[in-house]
Each structure stands twice: as structure tokens, then as C-alpha cells.
Amino acid sequence: MYTTDLRTKAQKAADAKDTGAKDEIVEASENEARFQARIDDEQFIEPKDWMPEPYRKTLVRQISQHAHSEIVGMLPEGNWISRAPSLRRKLILLAKVQDEAGHGLYLYSAAETLGVERGDLLEQLHTGKAKYSTIFNYPTLTWADIGAIGWLVDGAAVTNQIPLCRCSYGPYARAMVKVCKEESFHQRQGFEIMTVMMEGNAEQREMAQDAMNRWWWPSLMMFGPPDGDSPNSAQSMAWKIKRFSNDELRQRFIDATVPQAEAIGLTMPDPDLGFNEVTGHYEIGDLNWDEFWSVVKGEGHCNRDRLDARVEAYADGAWVREAAEAYAEKQKAKHAAA
């Protein structure tokens, strides 16, 4: 799915103090200078290479947060598998949700190359210590929401993730290549759902428009706070974890998406939206950042539901994990005896 730094300002300050991030960067030991030179030379950093501790920490946080988002992202859509309007749609949605699980697994593996354990990452998610994308805390009210999520949410995700395929950390970049390939299927199936609904009766068109109205703004906020309020971005850019600013990527998504909406007869839910002939870009109205931060802090419609569902699924699966472990032990004993 996507990643953005979801820590509050206070957390960021505490983390910076914790790792001495800022001081270390200023001091720039010999190792760090060599490391930065490799980054500047567009070289990939691999797991066993020397890296500054703040670089490693930033990646662990970003990659695991990204993985959590993929896993939690299965929930709003999983709701609709049993209610898909046709067998074709059901097969597609099943495949898409399975892909999201796969994306989570690619990413957890990438995070593990940085010396963290899968179980610890899952525990951080389940105890609410780790964050995931705010977008999944919005409810999926109708079938059209499945269209809007694929088209807009996954569309925004692809926009964010394409530059990550060239991020400086090798395992993360390689995971992103796989994710992006699969994500473009997600976007297209979503757009197809919207297209078909817009070709339907008045009620279906209304449903599609309603989903558009609810998902447009949250999708734009997926790119994270405006550049001016994103103090950590500069360091991530210097490390080439991030290649473009939040606002640049948001603009890219807007420019691509507005014509798509218009092509199928959807109205943009923004009275201030206009095309600037001089810059060649669309300009949008103000984003409601208070809403964004309140969802980050857990006041979204579904924060509790999502986490509860996740924890419940994990708890319900405990017997399967235990059985698998017991079976593996038994097989091992059998082989040893033979």
C-alpha cells in the first residue's frame, strides 16, 4: 500500500533524542561519510553493509508500518468478498485481497533483513504501538467503495510506491518492484467497477458518486502532510529512501486521476478544483488536516474495529500455528528415529 511518517511531533522529537539522530548526522563519522557517498552515487545498500543506526531505524519503522498497512488493508475489502455482486467480481476481489496479504509478507521479510523479528513486529501492531495507514480506518459502506478503494486508494499507493522501487535499501526496493506490478491490477479492477456502475442505472451511478465523494479526500491525504509540515522528509530524501516530496506525489496523483473521473462521468467532490493553464496542473481546495490527525490518533470510524478484527484473527489462528509446530516436531522426531 503506502507509507508516510505517522508519528506525532512529540514522538518524532523523542525518537530523535533517543537515537541522537540529528547530532550524529552533523558529526558524520568516517563511516557515515562513506555511506552517504555510496547513496549519492546511487548505490544500493544491502543488509550486511554498514549503515547508520538512524537509517536502520527509519527503515524498520517505515517498512513495518507499510507491512501493517497491507495486512490491515485486507479488512475493509475482505468484508465484501461474500457480498460481491457476481462470481467474476468475487474471484477478482479474492485475488486482490490475497495479493495484499502477499505484499505484507514481502515487506515483513524486508524489515527482518534489518535485524528485527516478525513476531515482535506483529506484536507492535496488535498492541497498537505501531501505526498503519489511516485510510483503512474509513468504513466500506457499499460495493462502490470496493471500486473506489481499488481505483483511488491503490492508485495513490502506486504513485507513492513507484519511486520506492529505486529506494536506497535493496530489499525494500526489490519488494516494491513486486508490489507495484500487482498493484496496477488492483487499480484497474477498481476503475472497472466504477466504470460499470457509471454505465448502470441512476441508483448505481449515485452509489459510485457517493463512494467517490467519500474516498477522494482521504486518498489525497495518503501522501502525508504538506511538505512544510513534514520535517523528517529532508533526511529521508538525503538517504534516498524518499525520492519525491509528499506534495509532488500528491500532485502527480491528482493530475492523473481527475481526467479518469471525468472520463466516466464522475463529478469531482471539490468546488475549488480547477486546471491551471500556466502550470499545466490541477489545483485543489484545502485538505482537512485536522481530520487526518484525528484519524491517526485513533478517532477514525473504524480504528478500533480494524485492530480488534486483526487481533481476533490472530488469536483464532493460534491453534493452527500450534498444530503446525506440533506436527513439525513430530515429523522431526520420526525422521530422527528412522
Add this chain to the structure above:
Amino acid sequence: MSKGNWDLFEIFIRSKNGLSHKHVGSVHATDAEMAIENARDLYTRRMEGVSLWVVPSKSIVASDPGDMEHLFEPARDKVYRHPTFYKVPDNIENM
């Protein structure tokens, strides 16, 4: 093995017969058999391969990046090991 920290296996896929297996990523599993099943679900949903290898990650011995220089540097000044090092007279068409 509790807390979801099962053994890690590295996954290699042969994309089609005639090509060698290539590393694609890793999975967690309780044993090799489960690693194959998990790898199949995770890495071959779109006909990516015809054969899988799963190798316990702890069995892999890797070279140290710090040894890069003494391992690989000596090859750098031996350009005469490449055919392009040699001049072929213009009047020779194929060699």
C-alpha cells in the same frame, strides 16, 4: 518458534526449464514442506515458476561486505581475460 518467529527459509524459483533458480525472497515456516507450500502461495500466484527451492536461511554462508576488496578486487586489473582485450585484424570477418 512461538510468537510467530518460525524458521526463515530463502526461496529460489526456476522461472522455466532451461534457466537456473533465482532468489526471490523468504518465508517463515515450521519445516521445509510448509516452506514450499507458503512459497508457492506467496511467490508463484502469476505463473512465475515451474520449480522451487527452499533453503533454511541459517544454512546460507555469505561473504562479508568487508571482504569485498580482497575477494573481488584482484579481478579488476585482468582485462586480458575478456575477448574484447584482443585486437582482431580488420580483414578477419568472424572470430
